[in-house]
Amino acid sequence: MAKIEQLEPTTYLGNINSTDTRQANRLIILANGEMYEYDLSLFDKDRLYFGCDEANCDITIPAGNVVSPVHGKIKMTGSDMYIADMGSTTGTWILENNTYIRMDAKRYYHKNAADMILRIESPDHNTGASVAMIFTNSENKSAWKCVPLQEGITTIGRDPRNTIALDSSSFSRKHAAIKKEYGQYMIADYSSTNGVYVNGERVMGSCQVGEKDLIQIANSLFFILNGQLLYQNAMNGISLSMQNVDKIVGSNKNRKKILDRVFCDIGSNEFVAIIGGSGAGKTTVMNAMSGFDSEITGKIFCNGIDLQKNFNTMKNMIGFVPQQDIIYENLTLKKMLYYTAKMKMPPDTSKSEMLLRITKVLQMVDLEEHAQTYIRKLSGGQKKRASIAVEMLADPGLFFLDEPTSGLDPDTEQSLMHTLAKLSKTEGKTIIMVTHTTQSIHLCDKVIFMGPGGKICYCGAPSEITSYFGKKDLVEVYDELAGNVDSWNRLYLQNYIEEYRQKAQTPQERPTPKKAAKQVSAIKQLGVLTARYFELIWNDKQRLTLLLMQPLLIALLLKVVAKSETFKVFGATQSIMFALSCSGIWIGLFNTIQEICKERPILKREYMGNLRLWTYIISKYIVQGVICLTQATILTTVFLCLMKHAPKKALFMPTPQLEIWVTMFLTIYASAAMGLIVSAVVRNGDRAMAIAPFVLIIQLLFSGVLFELKGMSKKISLVTVSRWAMEGLGNITNLNALDSGIPNQPVQHNDFYNRGLGHLAHTWEILGVVAVICGIISVIMLHNLKKDRR
Numbered sequence: 001m002a003k004i005e006q007l008e009p010t011t012y013l014g015n016i017n018s019t020d021t022r023q024a025n026r027l028i029i030l031a032n033g034e035m036y037e038y039d040l041s042l043f044d045k046d047r048l049y050f051g052c053d054e055a056n057c058d059i060t061i062p063a064g065n066v067v068s069p070v071h072g073k074i075k076m077t078g079s080d081m082y083i084a085d086m087g088s089t090t091g092t093w094i095l096e097n098n099t100y101i102r103m104d105a106k107r108y109y110h111k112n113a114a115d116m117i118l119r120i121e122s123p124d125h126n127t128g129a130s131v132a133m134i135f136t137n138s139e140n141k142s143a144w145k146c147v148p149l150q151e152g153i154t155t156i157g158r159d160p161r162n163t164i165a166l167d168s169s170s171f172s173r174k175h176a177a178i179k180k181e182y183g184q185y186m187i188a189d190y191s192s193t194n195g196v197y198v199n200g201e202r203v204m205g206s207c208q209v210g211e212k213d214l215i216q217i218a219n220s221l222f223f224i225l226n227g228q229l230l231y232q233n234a235m236n237g238i239s240l241s242m243q244n245v246d247k248i249v250g251s252n253k254n255r256k257k258i259l260d261r262v263f264c265d266i267g268s269n270e271f272v273a274i275i276g277g278s279g280a281g282k283t284t285v286m287n288a289m290s291g292f293d294s295e296i297t298g299k300i301f302c303n304g305i306d307l308q309k310n311f312n313t314m315k316n317m318i319g320f321v322p323q324q325d326i327i328y329e330n331l332t333l334k335k336m337l338y339y340t341a342k343m344k345m346p347p348d349t350s351k352s353e354m355l356l357r358i359t360k361v362l363q364m365v366d367l368e369e370h371a372q373t374y375i376r377k378l379s380g381g382q383k384k385r386a387s388i389a390v391e392m393l394a395d396p397g398l399f400f401l402d403e404p405t406s407g408l409d410p411d412t413e414q415s416l417m418h419t420l421a422k423l424s425k426t427e428g429k430t431i432i433m434v435t436h437t438t439q440s441i442h443l444c445d446k447v448i449f450m451g452p453g454g455k456i457c458y459c460g461a462p463s464e465i466t467s468y469f470g471k472k473d474l475v476e477v478y479d480e481l482a483g484n485v486d487s488w489n490r491l492y493l494q495n496y497i498e499e500y501r502q503k504a505q506t507p508q509e510r511p512t513p514k515k516a517a518k519q520v521s522a523i524k525q526l527g528v529l530t531a532r533y534f535e536l537i538w539n540d541k542q543r544l545t546l547l548l549m550q551p552l553l554i555a556l557l558l559k560v561v562a563k564s565e566t567f568k569v570f571g572a573t574q575s576i577m578f579a580l581s582c583s584g585i586w587i588g589l590f591n592t593i594q595e596i597c598k599e600r601p602i603l604k605r606e607y608m609g610n611l612r613l614w615t616y617i618i619s620k621y622i623v624q625g626v627i628c629l630t631q632a633t634i635l636t637t638v639f640l641c642l643m644k645h646a647p648k649k650a651l652f653m654p655t656p657q658l659e660i661w662v663t664m665f666l667t668i669y670a671s672a673a674m675g676l677i678v679s680a681v682v683r684n685g686d687r688a689m690a691i692a693p694f695v696l697i698i699q700l701l702f703s704g705v706l707f708e709l710k711g712m713s714k715k716i717s718l719v720t721v722s723r724w725a726m727e728g729l730g731n732i733t734n735l736n737a738l739d740s741g742i743p744n745q746p747v748q749h750n751d752f753y754n755r756g757l758g759h760l761a762h763t764w765e766i767l768g769v770v771a772v773i774c775g776i777i778s779v780i781m782l783h784n785l786k787k788d789r790r
């Protein structure tokens with residue numbers, strides 16, 4: 001909401017933020033303890049007067065002691081509303097950026113897409129005669145409600161047993177409470193997931209609130225007036241304001257500004273498209289708006305709250321659908337949503353609430369009949385809807401989509417655009433998307449046109465783009481901006497900043513709250529991730545078969561090449577043990593080398609939410625542990641059973657076969673852990689497979705079998721799995737004591753194969769440590785995830 005000096009609604013500046021005329025114009029008045037609601041369009045006039053004089057006003061406010069006879073007027077053009085104080089005695093206050101400022105008499109104040117809140121103050125504050133006026137475009141009757149605040153506690157939350165129960169997943173079951181005692185009010189945050197804000201500042205525990213304070217809980221506004229609590233009942237999208245946002249990348253000569261002084265306002269429940277030529281900075285500006293890009297300068301406010309400072313608590317109210325789908329192909333849609341709900345929804349959500357929410361989001365995106373369908377069987381458009389459903393689970397008020405329509409045919413694109421337009425209006429979402437296709441942008445409320453160099457050139461109604469640029473069609477507008485971006489950017493900034501924003505108060509700097517959002521516990525998250533990973537592996541039967549057939553086939557092939565004197569003669573035994581250890585290394589590496597990179601977009605999105613990287617990696621370790629154990633069992637059992645001879649004596653276990661089995665399990669497991677590092681570093685499966693031969697060659701060269709290890713090669717071998725696997729296997733099979741195969745010539749003693757329990761324990765220990773270190777490195781490598789461009 002901003003002040004516009006002597007401005008007629010029909011002038012250009014009014015149109016810059018104009019919205020489509022589909023929205024309703026409503027006025028809610030709270031006076032003398034009564035709430036009155038007006039549908040302003042029913043007056044059939046574009047100018048309405050309000051005050052206490054019934055004869056001269058269209059809207060009478062029964063509060064003569066505070067409201068002047070003709071107190072103010074309202075002008076309407078479409079859904080735009082302009083309100084002015086007519087020079088009243090008491091004055092009118094407007095809520096701007098979390099503080100009330102007195103309206104200048106006889107100046108119009110423009111209501112943009114967010115609800116506009118006015119107060120008319122009683123000169124004597126103790127009379128309790130203040131009046132509140134709320135202008136809203138919500139189509140929802142009773143978009144605002146009020147309850148008297150009794151002495152004692154008024155609770156707010158999702159649970160129906162609260163005094164104020166609000167049915168939205170962004171509220172915790174018991175979210176907050178207001179305590180009234182001796183006429184004073186205290187508000188307390190009950191450790192909610194999404195927090196409580198008073199005047200844009202996060203409440204840490206509890207704090208005092210008064211009549212002039214604005215309380216924000218999840219997406220709803222609350223304020224106290226004459227002992228009553230007035231609150232937004234219908235869930236509203238979150239409004240967004242970007243102020244002087246820049247982004248510079250590179251250093252020295254390569255330094256480049258990719259966002260240049262971006263200012264814009266987006267109102268709640270608006271459906272906004274960001275368009276512009278390729279490389280203009282559409283994705284960059286959207287990433288900045290979402291708060292997920294921390295490398296920007298300038299300010300972003302969501303509902304007047306500083307997003308960067310409060311990102312940890314506000315990120316749960318932000319949905320983000322990247323260009324790549326964020327769903328697992330091998331889960332049914334319902335299962336995918338269920339696992340996500342367990343991770344994303346407030347920790348106090350019951351299973352039945354989750355299932356209800358899943359049904360609701362499936363309805364929202366028109367996918368109810370596909371609940372039990374495997375995601376791999378859905379069409380491109382349905383997969384996009386499925387990704388949207390995943391993000392809708394936590395009921396975010398602000399929703400970003402990066403090119404949701406790319407790759408879709410025109411019909412599917414239009415249907416998706418209709419779904420998004422519907423979600424913004426009926427579900428109370430602010431939806432912002434980057435798009436290349438413009439055939440359906442008339443469905444949007446607003447278009448942001450980015451010119452080359454990250455410069456904003458237009459922010460307004462889609463129907464007015466061509467007339468604003470004086471062009472016939474959008475193609476001409478693109479051409480115009482390619483050559484003339486600076487002048488259009490300057491014009492935009494002139495109009496927007498100098499004549500418009502400068503008059504508005506910018507929100508004050510506030511200290512950064514330390515408290516982070518309440519998250520699903522690490523243990524619960526680990527459980528969900530592990531269960532999901534198990535199910536993914538289980539559902540991919542082809543891969544599972546391959547994983548289990550591999551050790552079986554390798555064991556059979558090893559039998560084919562093994563000599564009959566294996567376990568009796570040094571050469572034959574060392575060769576087959578080397579082949580066995582290399583097979584184990586290959587099996588482990590193959591298990592995981594594409595495991596992380598193939599799900600990187602999903603991982604990135606979950607990590608931007610509340611996923612902990614270490615729980616993610618541990619879940620991989622748990623599931624891979626089971627797989628590796630099974631593979632080691634198949635490989636060693638089949639191979640050893642087929643062999644004519646067996647190693648003679650065990651070191652400490654009942655049989656040497658068991659000791660070989662443990663060594664092979666640790667070899668496969670440590671190799672799988674190495675594979676995870678590769679998978680965490682590279683961004684796609686092809687690159688991972690290209691690195692695999694290199695990893696294997698290192699294992700061959702430094703195993704100590706093909707080449708003698710000394711000096712540098714010995715040092716390198718310390719971190720190879722093959723060396724430790726060979727030391728273990730050579731020790732168990734007692735290679736040093738075997739026959740050399742040449743009469744009268746003993747085996748040349750090799751310290752690597754020294755027999756002894758301590759030596760075996762040491763090799764197992766090292767293989768275990770390698771596995772752990774690989775896990776830690778993978779977690780460290782994954783911290784770069786946020787830098788992935790899309």
Ligand SMILES: Nc1ncnc2c1ncn2[C@@H]1O[C@H](COP(=O)(O)OP(=O)(O)OP(=O)(O)O)[C@@H](O)[C@H]1O
Pocket residue numbers: 249250258276277278279280281282283284285789
């Ligand atoms: N981290 C970065 N380092 C260097 N340049 C970058 C970086 N991120 C973005 N850019 C550059 O900034 C410009 C804007 O990129 P962005 O992806 O936002 O454009 P876009 O309008 O979304 O493009 P497209 O429509 O082709 O996807 C491009 O020239 C891009 O190469």
